[in-house]
Amino acid sequence: DIQMTQSPSSLSASVGDTVTITCRASQGISSYLNWYQQKPGKPPQLLIYGAATLESGVPSRFSGSGAGTDFTLTITDLQLEDFATYYCQQTYTDFRTFGGGTTVDIK
Amino acid sequence: QVRLLQSGPGLVKPSETLSLICTVPNDSINDYSWNWIRQAPGKGLEWIAFFYSGGRVSYNPSYESRVSIAMDTSKNQFSLKMNSVTAADTAMYYCAGASIVYSSPLDFWGQGTMVIVSS
Numbered sequence: 001d002i003q004m005t006q007s008p009s010s011l012s013a014s015v016g017d018t019v020t021i022t023c024r025a026s027q028g029i030s031s032y033l034n035w036y037q038q039k040p041g042k043p044p045q046l047l048i049y050g051a052a053t054l055e056s057g058v059p060s061r062f063s064g065s066g067a068g069t070d071f072t073l074t075i076t077d078l079q080l081e082d083f084a085t086y087y088c089q090q091t092y093t094d095f096r097t098f099g100g101g102t103t104v105d106i107k
Numbered sequence: 108q109v110r111l112l113q114s115g116p117g118l119v120k121p122s123e124t125l126s127l128i129c130t131v132p133n134d135s136i137n138d139y140s141w142n143w144i145r146q147a148p149g150k151g152l153e154w155i156a157f158f159y160s161g162g163r164v165s166y167n168p169s170y171e172s173r174v175s176i177a178m179d180t181s182k183n184q185f186s187l188k189m190n191s192v193t194a195a196d197t198a199m200y201y202c203a204g205a206s207i208v209y210s211s212p213l214d215f216w217g218q219g220t221m222v223i224v225s226s
Contacts, residue, residue: 001168036152043201043216044152045187054215087152091210093167094157096142101151 002026002090012107016079021102023071023088031089031090033071035064038101039084047086048073062092109134111202111217119196119224124157125189129202129217136178140205141185143176145198153198158185160207192224 003026013019023033024047031051046055048064051071062075075082083106088099116128129160143155156166156176166174170189178185189196190225205211 032210034212038152040213043203043219044213045216046214049212055212084160089154089212091151091205091212095167096157096165097153098144098152 001095002029002093002097004088004097004099005011006088008102009100010103010105013078014107015078015080017069018076019078019104020075021073021086021088021101022107023073025069025090025092026069028068029090029092031067032090032093033064033066034089035062035073035086036089036092037082037084038087043096044087055099064092075104109139109195111204111215113200113202113217113220115200116223117221118225119192119222120226121193121224122191125187125192125196125200125222127187127200127202127222128184129186129219131183134183135186136180136183137206140209140211141176141178142203142205144201144203144213146201147195147198150198152175154180155187155200156206159209160216161170176224188217194224196222197224198222 005024033051035048038044052064063074084100085103112130119125140159146198165172175188202217203221
């Protein structure tokens with residue numbers, strides 16, 4: 001099983017800040033890493049797939065990078081609607097694990 | 108965007124079987140792969156299982172002995188059954204779909220079904 005470890009588990013930021021969330025896989029997953037955003041009471045929404053490809057309609061202030069075992073999600077110029085929980089997920093193997101999540105809240 | 112409609116009971120008794128259905132009203136179920144994910148209250152996402160093209164199924168080893176998923180192409184539905192439930196299975200359950208390509212992300216999600224396990 002591939003374990004996905006996200007850090008930090010939570011962070012506080014202000015509107016306009018740049019935030020970076022990391023996701024580390026316990027073994028190499030090439031670029032089969034996806035990022036989701038979840039707001040309270042809603043299902044998750046796909047933000048980025050293939051480590052770096054922005055899903056259609058997602059603002060360009062979101063970006064992803066990485067390959068192998070280490071990945072990052074960066075949000076520049078944080079907006080009010082970006083305060084949410086973010087999850088990474090690998091789709092490299094049949095057992096499609098999620099990271100534990102990172103909650104971004106308002107400082 | 109593919110629309111998914113989830114249905115199933117919100118209350119299940121301990122030791123009984125949880126049964127959920129995800130209906131795809133406007134697209135062919137054969138054009139995608141299908142997943143079940145759950146989220147315990149206040150916790151993160153946990154992947155349960157997926158049904159891939161040609162009948163290939165994969166389960167989270169943590170649930171493999173208790174879970175089965177299936178597709179009904181005549182009704183454009185896929186289902187989840189989890190037996191011998193306990194209070195620890197109380198969670199929001201989501202169905203989610205992905206492109207037919209093996210490593211595709213979860214593009215579209217159902218609205219979720221909150222299942223409470225209680226007598």
